[in-house]
Amino acid sequence: MSPRPGFVLDVDRSTPPTLMWHGEGFRLERLPAGSRIVYPSEPFEPIEDPDFAIRWALENPMGDSAPLSALLHAGMKLTIAFDDVSLPLPPMRAPDVRQRVIEAVLDQAATAGVDDVVLIAALALHRRMTESELRHALGDRIYDAFAPHGLLQQHDAEDPDNLIHLGLTDQGEDVEINKRAATSDLLVYVNINLVAMDGGHKSVATGLASYKSLRHHHNVHTMQHSRSFMDQRHSELHSSNWRMGRLIAASGVKVFQIETTVNNDPFPEQFSFLAKREWEWNLRDRAAFLAVSASLNRTPDRLKRNIFNSMRSPMGLTSVQAGEVEAVHAATTEQVLREQLVPVEGQADVLTMGLPYICPYNVNSVMNPILVMCLGLGYFFNMYRNKPLVREGGVVIMSHPTPWAFDPVFHPSYIDFFDQVLSDTTDPKEIETRYEESFATDPWYIHLYRTGHAYHGVHPFYMWYWGSHALAHLGRVIIVGGDSAAVHRLGFKSASTLSDALEMARDVVGPHPSITHLHNPPMLMAEVT
């Protein structure tokens, strides 16, 4: 039986309460009759023999590219870059797709007699991965073979000795990327494409770039002109990356792109009710929900976080493409959209969403208020094509505990951003002009980024810019069940229940609002007509 596609449910009196994510927990909320709920599709069937599919893809490349085996020869310099810990979400059960792909690439390299091989985690300005995270992504065999010899590297966007400036795009954008990668005879990039934005030229042009290069598209202007950044056709972010990617190719950097898609099956068996439609819950699902909710209510935050952070997703490989970047990416995007795209008619006055415990930037950590904003207004809001799910001047209601909590190891600059910047202004443009440079060039943040496990000093700014399109579009943002002090610092309104939040929304959009609920994750992208 083929999986059922995503669809829009009209809420009536017989509709059971809707499950909403609420950080490390859930809420069951009854939406007013007449509301609409956008459901994702059911997960596609995974490929039965992923290793075979990978090897087949490497030998049957797309676009203007020779098979991988033909590109490898003894004496060459090979670099394999791979997506970092921000993908996939949640982290998948071992073996990770990256491990499968890289093992296949390394087998071929060994056969061809390549002995100069370096692996690079494509961090951009993300934190360096920990040993256990690397072991999880690559497997012990690869880790132990490369790491002790310094051949498993993490991209350092602040290392002047290992960056190379390749030139300016026709728009005057600096293209500066990892030197080892750029000067290799072949650069293999291994992607996991979870959403439509991932992959393509963005892999190298962003993942292996320096701050100098990134700031050309990671800024308020670009983000406000990417409507949405998930939609390649209307994304300034996408265009900029494509200009850079083409310049990288033109500079003679030979990239062999490998992109993989995974199915929409993020949660393990005991949480299977999360991916089911509420009226189809059977006795076991109800029991599981009750048991999980009841025990979570009694669990301290720290332990709750540990429980969720140790969740490993059973997601399976649904496609793998290899070869020339643009051809590969076209096929990948099609695959992603096929599973995630849901047609929705018309915009609503109010968009509600439940935010889960995880986003790309708090893997194995706590979701701080800035990341809550980024997940809701950056990611979820932008999961659309054509036009946003909510009308201009409308209201977004997000459900998340939004604790005033920060990870001092991973997010040191976030703490200062929250205390110093957001207490002053929440306007993205003003933040960019007045504060970005001092954080981006702060030597202490750079030191922690380069030597520890800290996100770059400028990263919280990017998180804020990510939501700038939504901020400009919306009339009000309300967070349900959040720490009200933290919510106010974000510049949002705080409500204790969904019905309170809807009352507050009525002040902005009128007494009889149309309401759409985004039932996400599992991931979906709305095609709004």
Added chain:
Amino acid sequence: MIREALTGRRIGLTGGTGFLGTALVERMLRSVPDLEVAVLVRPGRRGAEDRVRREIIRNDCFDRLRREWGDRFDAEIDRRLLVMAGDVGTDGLGLDEAGLEILAGCDTVIHSAASVSFDSPLDAAVEVNLLGPSRLAEAMRRAAGAATDAPAGATGSPGHLIAVSTAYVAGTRRGDSPELPLSETPFSPDVSWREEVDAARRVRADREAASREPAQLTRFHKQARQELGAAGVPLLAERTERIRQDWVSKAMVDAGVARAQSLGWPDAYPYTKALGERALLETRGDVPVSIVRPSIIESALAEPRPGWIRGFRMAEPVIISYARGLLKSFPGIPEGVVDVIPVDLVVAAILAVAANGPDPAGPSVYQVASGATNPLRYRRLVDLVQDYFAENPLYDADGQPIVAPRWAFPGRGKVTRQLERLDRTLTTADKVSRSLPLRGKQAAWTANLEERRNQVDRALGYVRLYGAYTETEARFLVDRLLELWDRTDAEDREAFAFDPRALEWDSYVQGVHLPSIVTHARVRSAPGRRSTPNREERGRRAVLSPDRHMAVFDLENTLIASNVVESYSWLATRRMKDRDRLGFTVRALREGPSLLALDRKDRGDFLRHFYRRYEGADVEELRAEAHELFHTLLLAKSFPDGIRRVRQHRALGHKTLLITGALDIVVEPFQELFDEVICARLSTRAGRLTGELEQGPPTGEARAQIMADYARTHGLDLEQSVAYADSASDLPMLEAAGHPVAVNAEVKLATIARKRGWHTEEWPKAPGYSTPLLPLAPRLAGRARR
């Protein structure tokens, strides 16, 4: 009449910097044309002239005169205010030639200098109050004698000495107290004032000697140690000596009260004043003398302006403590008389006496008091105060009104017992909390406790000292004063009013006195939060001023919530097997208390002892592990506000310095944060640590030295340095800095910081992020484990 009589004369004055003295100077300059005032003041650090300018002329008493005179104010002051440098506490007043000459030119001298504090040490009160008047009389005779030889037009005979005494020389006995020399009244214990002087001086010598007994010194040292902890030898020594001096001083105060009470006076002040009067009358020679005895002098009724007051006097702290809800009751007899007299009435009376001149029949006494003719009953006063604060409450720090308690009229014994009980409870609580390892907010709470205890102590002090004054049943007669009043004309009565019968207590207390002392006490009398930056913000601005030169930081509990023991245990367990980790943890927990005790005793010894454990560790391996330690445990336990503060200092161009007893290997990553890191270093042999320090660890007073050296070599000013630390063992460093900051202070330091008004900071760990309970390294995967 008074004005004419005084015009063109020169009047000498002692005690010009006091409450009554300042009012006298102002009134004489303002109300009598061409009168010269010659004030005798102790030369301060910057000389007598400077002291007169700062402590008399700048007082708001002169605001009216400044307004009236306008541009000619300074010139007039220069012309009419003469300054004699001298001290009534030393024989001969310490006058120089110039001073003597000025004194010789005074036809009247008003002696207003006194040690008015009711709890001054016995010998100090004796020197000033008892011997002061006689010394002045002697100096006037000497000046007159010198002037006889001089050709210039001096009179050759000494001027009129008006000695200001107190109505309470009569003690607290019942009945009428007439305006007569004490010897002619029944209130005169038969003691020789000379013997009292000798005895007071002897008591001082005895107490000094007693304080130097070895057992006492040991006790003082122990107390210093309790207060400061392991703060290093020089600071402990300094503190010990201070405690000894305080002890002597306290003993002298007690001796004064005891001696006074044994003779029927409530405390040392009226006792020494009484004997001072007698000594003056005995030794005055040919100096004509008048004695003016005011009762309790309070704020001005009208001159120079209603409510003017100087200094915090007797009733004010009691009233303010009451209005703030701190003092719940004060003993007193409801129908008893509180003999209060506004300062301008006393000033006018003294000037009337001066204008009147000496009584040819011999020394005369005038009392300036209200009790006999216009009594203010204690109950009435209490009602007025209560009603006033019910209408105009004070406000607490949150801008909420404070409800003042209803005042009962308990006996003195009951109040004292209550307060003593509270004092005992608080002392015990204080002791208990001091022995607990508290810091930050809890420590501040303990410091609060100490403040509360001080308040109770103070209240107890008020009750002990002033209780007698609300229980006075003596009536101070004012017949001679009223005789003088009857002789004044209408103009005088307008300009120099001193008739106590004219006082209207209700309007004086509620309309003049209370508003004045509320303003004076700088307590909050308006609701709502303050709009001006609070203390904390001002403190922060001061340390982050661009004028500062350097900022010095301690590490443990100042920037990170961790210590050398945690670091060690993390590093040690990094490569252990599970079974060993458990054993290690148990051992470490068992050892904890003894290590803590050693640390409290001497930080340097503790580090030397503890670092032995690193003996034999591989340096390179340790360095790699320490890197992980820093980026996981230390950073997780860091205080983001603290780290930010370091960077703020750097951004302002200040040199930043980290001084810590932690190991170089552990704190190496901090090099990036600071301009310089000074830490402990272990010596190595063949790539392995020996467990011995290369040189003494940077702890205690060594830190102050390091700071000073660094400042000198970099040409920085220590006065412009900021030091951040959490513990009393860092005191030498904090004291060396111009701007000390107590961060997450433990109890001892919190108490010290509060006392000295140091800026304090509360730096928490990253909010909402919990760190592991035990400082064990995460288990390593795969083969890295041994």
